[in-house]
Amino acid sequence: MKTFEEFTYERPNMEEEKNTFNGLLEAFTSAKSSEEATNAVENINAFRQRLSTLFELVFIRASIDTNDAFYQKERDFTDEMEPEITAMDTAFYKELVTSPYRKQLEKQWGSQLFHIADFQIKEFSPEVIGLLQKENRLMSEYSKLVASAEVEFEGDTYTLAQLEPFMQDTNRTRRKQAVEASTGFFEKNATAFDKIYDQLVKVRHEIATTLGYKNFVELGYVRMQRFDYDPDMVAVFRKQVRDIIVPVASKLYEKQSERIGVESLKFHDENVAFKNGNATPKGSAEWIIENGIKMYEELSEETNAFFHYMLDRNLMDLEAKKGKEAGGYCTYLEDYQSPFIFANFNGTSGDIDVLTHEAGHAFQDYSSRDIGVPEYLYPTHEAAEIHSMSMEFFTWHWMELFFKEDTDKYKYTHLSEGLKFIPYGVAVDEFQHLVYENPEWTPEERKQAWRKLEQTYLPHRDYDGNVYLESGAFWQRQGHIYEDPFYYIDYTLAQICAFQFWKRSRENKEAAWDDYVNLCKLGGSKSFLELVKTANLRSPFEEGTVESVVDTIEEWLDSVDDKAL
Numbered sequence: 001m002k003t004f005e006e007f008t009y010e011r012p013n014m015e016e017e018k019n020t021f022n023g024l025l026e027a028f029t030s031a032k033s034s035e036e037a038t039n040a041v042e043n044i045n046a047f048r049q050r051l052s053t054l055f056e057l058v059f060i061r062a063s064i065d066t067n068d069a070f071y072q073k074e075r076d077f078t079d080e081m082e083p084e085i086t087a088m089d090t091a092f093y094k095e096l097v098t099s100p101y102r103k104q105l106e107k108q109w110g111s112q113l114f115h116i117a118d119f120q121i122k123e124f125s126p127e128v129i130g131l132l133q134k135e136n137r138l139m140s141e142y143s144k145l146v147a148s149a150e151v152e153f154e155g156d157t158y159t160l161a162q163l164e165p166f167m168q169d170t171n172r173t174r175r176k177q178a179v180e181a182s183t184g185f186f187e188k189n190a191t192a193f194d195k196i197y198d199q200l201v202k203v204r205h206e207i208a209t210t211l212g213y214k215n216f217v218e219l220g221y222v223r224m225q226r227f228d229y230d231p232d233m234v235a236v237f238r239k240q241v242r243d244i245i246v247p248v249a250s251k252l253y254e255k256q257s258e259r260i261g262v263e264s265l266k267f268h269d270e271n272v273a274f275k276n277g278n279a280t281p282k283g284s285a286e287w288i289i290e291n292g293i294k295m296y297e298e299l300s301e302e303t304n305a306f307f308h309y310m311l312d313r314n315l316m317d318l319e320a321k322k323g324k325e326a327g328g329y330c331t332y333l334e335d336y337q338s339p340f341i342f343a344n345f346n347g348t349s350g351d352i353d354v355l356t357h358e359a360g361h362a363f364q365d366y367s368s369r370d371i372g373v374p375e376y377l378y379p380t381h382e383a384a385e386i387h388s389m390s391m392e393f394f395t396w397h398w399m400e401l402f403f404k405e406d407t408d409k410y411k412y413t414h415l416s417e418g419l420k421f422i423p424y425g426v427a428v429d430e431f432q433h434l435v436y437e438n439p440e441w442t443p444e445e446r447k448q449a450w451r452k453l454e455q456t457y458l459p460h461r462d463y464d465g466n467v468y469l470e471s472g473a474f475w476q477r478q479g480h481i482y483e484d485p486f487y488y489i490d491y492t493l494a495q496i497c498a499f500q501f502w503k504r505s506r507e508n509k510e511a512a513w514d515d516y517v518n519l520c521k522l523g524g525s526k527s528f529l530e531l532v533k534t535a536n537l538r539s540p541f542e543e544g545t546v547e548s549v550v551d552t553i554e555e556w557l558d559s560v561d562d563k564a565l
Contacts, residue, residue: 001312001313002313002336003312003313003314004313004315004338004340007053007057007333007336007338009054009057009061010054011074012051014081014084018084018088021044021047021091024043024044025044025091025092027040028040028041028044028095028099029095031101033101034101034104034105037104037105038104038105041096041105048085048374049334049335049374050334050335052085052334052374053335053336055078055081055082056332056333056334058074058075059075059078059331060331060342062074063143063147063324063325064317064324064342065323066144066147066148066325067323075140076140079133079136080133080137082132082133082136083128083133083136086120087124087126089124090120090121093116093117093118093120096113096114096117097114097117097121109372109373110373110525112375112524112525112527113373113375116225116375119223119225122211123219123222123223125210127210128207128210128211131203131207131210132207134199134203135200135203135204138199138200138203138482139200139482141196142193142196142479142482143326143479143482143483145193145196146160146326146477146479147323147324147326149185149326150322151163151182151184151185153177153178153181154166159320159324159326159344160182160185160326161326161344161346163178164346165346165347165348166178167182167268167271168271168272168277168278168348170272170276170277172262175268175271176266176268176464179268180268186468186477187468190468190473190476193473193476196482197443197446197476197481197482201435201436201439201441202439204219204220204436204439205436207219215436215437215439216436216439216485217231217436217437220436220485220486221486223486224380224381224486224490227527227528228527228528228529228530229528229541233541234489237426237489237492237493237540237541238426238429240546240547241423241492242423242456244547245419246456246457246459248550248554249422249423249460250460252420253265253420254460255562256269256270256273257269258563259273259274259275259563260272260273260274264462266463266464267461267462267466268464270461273409273412273413273417274409274413278348278349278413279349279403279406279407279410280347280349280406281347281348281351281352281403282402282403282404282406283402288355288402291402292307292355293307293308293311294401295395295401296359298398299394299395299398300513300517302363302367302517303363306362306363306367307359309366310341310359313336313338315338315339315340315362316340316341317341317342318341318343318345318351319343320344320345320346324344325342326479327342327344327479328342328344328354328357328358329342329358330342330358330359330362330365330388332365332377334374337369339361339365339366340362341354341362342358343358349403349413352399352402352403353392353414356388356391357389357392358388359388359391360388360389360390360391361384363387363391363520364384364387364519364520364523365377365378367517367520367523368521368522371521371525375524376524376525377523377524378523378524379522379523379524379525379526379528379531380524380528381490382489382491382494382528383524383528385490385491385493385494386494386501386519386531386535386537387516387519387520389491389494389495389497389498390497390501390502390516392414392498393501393502393505394512394516396414396502396505399411408560412560412562415502415556415557418495418499419553421492421495422492422495422496423458424457424458425488425489425492426457426489427450427453427456428478428480428481428488428489429488429489429492431449431450431453431475432486434449434453435449436485446472447472447473449472450472450474451470451471451472454474492540493528493540496540496545496549497532497535497537499549499552499553500537500538500549501515501516501537503549504536515535515537516535518534519531522534
């Protein structure tokens with residue numbers, strides 16, 4: 001058994017790799033039987049998984065330490081080479097979908113593989129390799145710029161993640177100053193952020209039109225592999241959010257204002273749920289992990305084996321530190337069958353959310369690691385977020401381990417914040433639709449569009465005279481907009497599904513958990529709506545789903561005397 005530190009990386013020689021791939025592909029196209037074709041595909045998959053593992057190792061190690069010159073150089077290399085990998089994948093998919101043995105292969109591996117292949121073919125052409133390389137460089141430029149933040153506050157220097165506890169301080173003046181310090185970094189670099197995004201929008205539009213699409217919206221949906229829903233269905237979902245969730249969220253903000261004792265809720269107040277302070281974990285990162293072990297041991301046999309698998313191989317890097325990229329993620333190292341969790345613990349309740357949310361992703365990776373088809377290791381993003389968000393709720397029973405006397409505070413905040421997030425999530429989605437439908441917009445026009453969306457979906461928001469934020473620039477801190485276009489409505493769709501698991505777990509925990517584990521084992525072998533159906537959940541697009549979920553949450557929140565917490 002190797003630990004993460006022992007996982008080896010050596011830069012691949014891409015010319016040699018291409019020659020190897022061409023030989024493997026030739027073996028597939030010249031196969032004389034379905035058995036030969038199957039063996040050839042398995043050899044191609046082993047080749048692809050090896051390169052994927054090397055590229056993911058670079059990504060992880062470069063994001064853990066942006067000052068590591070070796071891995072930053074290797075990241076530049078992988079940014080340049082990733083389109084070459086896509087070219088090989090696409091060449092394989094073209095042969096796969098036209099194989100004389102397709103019927104037999106589809107019977108063995110399912111139709112979803114061929115849907116994925118069809119969409120991959122639609123999103124790539126050798127003509128756009130140079131543009132894809134430029135897109136990758138710009139995305140890395142954004143993440144490095146955010147990671148470079150060293151913000152002066154009260155005589156010390158902090159990363160953006162390390163500032164977050166101060167933004168939740170019970171002292172209103174202090175938290176306002178912390179918000180201003182964090183925002184100041186983005187304001188200082190606003191021109192750079194605008195320039196990067198302007199170039200990204202234009203290069204993505206050029207990629208889309210080169211491939212024959214009207215604009216990047218069409219290509220974005222293909223890239224996201226949205227097989228069974230489209231922009232019109234998403235627009236209907238956003239309308240449900242506007243009509244049903246926004247009014248409820250506005251009431252929750254009003255209750256929050258009363259609870260923390262402010263006459264008018266300002267932006268710098270939004271992160272404070274209670275006058276005497278938010279629920280926080282009652283120990284260090286090591287203490288959190290020790291309690292995490294107990295939680296996952298008791299949750300189920302599956303989670304017990306999974307969490308020890310992660311710990312034994314050092315597959316988590318959790319604490320915030322200088323030079324580390326912002327945010328959190330889970331990725332997967334195929335050759336080692338190892339999920340990896342990246343986070344920035346900072347002493348807030350978000351540390352526990354990471355322990356459950358990213359572990360939900362990792363648990364799915366672990367559960368489907370033997371599925372046999374690389375494309376099925378994980379599903380499309382909106383389905384993947386069901387795993388992570390639902391794990392947050394399945395672990396509610398153990399929150400007392402982390403929050404002790406603040407447990408009820410945490411649960412109230414967790415559920416209400418999950419609901420309040422949805423309007424913001426759909427605003428991010430609609431913003432991207434507008435931006436890519438209007439690629440000629442100036443940075444100022446994009447900011448105006450964002451401000452208008454805030455007024456629609458976040459009507460409570462008051463920036464208290466902060467010129468930068470009132471200009472419509474808040475979105476610049478949302479990394480998905482730069483690095484993962486159209487990856488955001490996914491969170492809101494998944495949240496509606498996770499709320500259903502929360503509701504069902506209170507009615508019949510065993511049945512709900514069994515459906516969840518089965519969902520994780522399926523990985524990406526089915527489309528989003530097929531997975532939802534298999535898990536005995538209702539589609540978020542189905543009329544009445546949003547309303548029924550919101551009604552249940554409202555009833556639970558109203559049953560709690562939040563002022564007494």
